[in-house]
Amino acid sequence: MSSETANEPVNVADNAIVYVVDDDESMRDAVSTLLRSIGLRVKTFSCSQDFLAADRPDVPACLILDVRLKGQSGLAVQEQIAAHQIRMPIVFMTAHGDIAMSVKAMKAGARDFLAKPFRDQDMLDAVSEALAADQQRRAVDLSFAGLRRCYESLTPREREVMALVASGLLNKQIAAEMKLSEITVKIYRSQAMKKMEARSLADFVLKAEALGVKAALGTPSFVSVRTSTPRP
Numbered sequence: 001m002s003s004e005t006a007n008e009p010v011n012v013a014d015n016a017i018v019y020v021v022d023d024d025e026s027m028r029d030a031v032s033t034l035l036r037s038i039g040l041r042v043k044t045f046s047c048s049q050d051f052l053a054a055d056r057p058d059v060p061a062c063l064i065l066d067v068r069l070k071g072q073s074g075l076a077v078q079e080q081i082a083a084h085q086i087r088m089p090i091v092f093m094t095a096h097g098d099i100a101m102s103v104k105a106m107k108a109g110a111r112d113f114l115a116k117p118f119r120d121q122d123m124l125d126a127v128s129e130a131l132a133a134d135q136q137r138r139a140v141d142l143s144f145a146g147l148r149r150c151y152e153s154l155t156p157r158e159r160e161v162m163a164l165v166a167s168g169l170l171n172k173q174i175a176a177e178m179k180l181s182e183i184t185v186k187i188y189r190s191q192a193m194k195k196m197e198a199r200s201l202a203d204f205v206l207k208a209e210a211l212g213v214k215a216a217l218g219t220p221s222f223v224s225v226r227t228s229t230p231r232p
Helices: 025-036 048-053 074-083 099-107 120-152 156-166 171-178 182-195 201-211
Strands: 017-021 041-045 061-066 090-094 112-115
Touching: 017 025, 017 048, 025 041, 025 120, 041 048, 048 074, 061 074, 061 120, 074 090, 074 099, 090 099, 090 120, 099 112, 112 120, 120 201, 156 171, 156 182, 156 201, 171 182, 182 201
Parallel strands: 017 041, 017 061, 061 090, 090 112
Antiparallel strands: none
16 A cells, blocks of 8 residues: 555445455555545454454445455455345455456456555545445435335236336227226326326336336236346
8 A cells, every 4th residue: 555645535425334354454454544544434354254244234335355365265255245145346455466366356246456555545446436336326226115115005907007108008008908998097097106206107107117017918917027126
């Protein structure tokens, strides 16, 4: 790490946390001191087992992970983190990295890969970008969860209408598809739009697309919906 003057990172949540896993105590202390100097909260660990077993508050976070740990590689830890369904950006650091290793880490979802010794500003930039990415991902998750709650409040008929509207059908066509009167379809659509908090028909369709709501024409009782959060 260099001693160059570092700028503050981009705006991140006040409650954000940076986790550092490195079996080198001096490196843990140096990285921790650097990040704390700009007001970030930091938790350090000498091994991956301690990190995986630790309590992790539900706040924006990122992980700084040494690629070579005693008895285990950081890449193996990356796989364990994925297996534990821990969703946070990872910034790798290593004194022994090579192109193949960095490519493998990045393909597995690593946010950045810093070779030791690295400039203080490079670390701060990497952490800032990682925390901002996690903050954005969490916002998307929260928005999608709200969308799902709205969708779950719809009746089966309202869901069918939503799916058929998203398929591009007009009220008259939907009425024929569902074997209902056009006025009844309008009522279902109005109720569905209100429950989905849609400001317009276009917004209604966009929310259906975000949820992955689809209808199989000819069998309107079949409606599928995405259950996982879309990637930001």
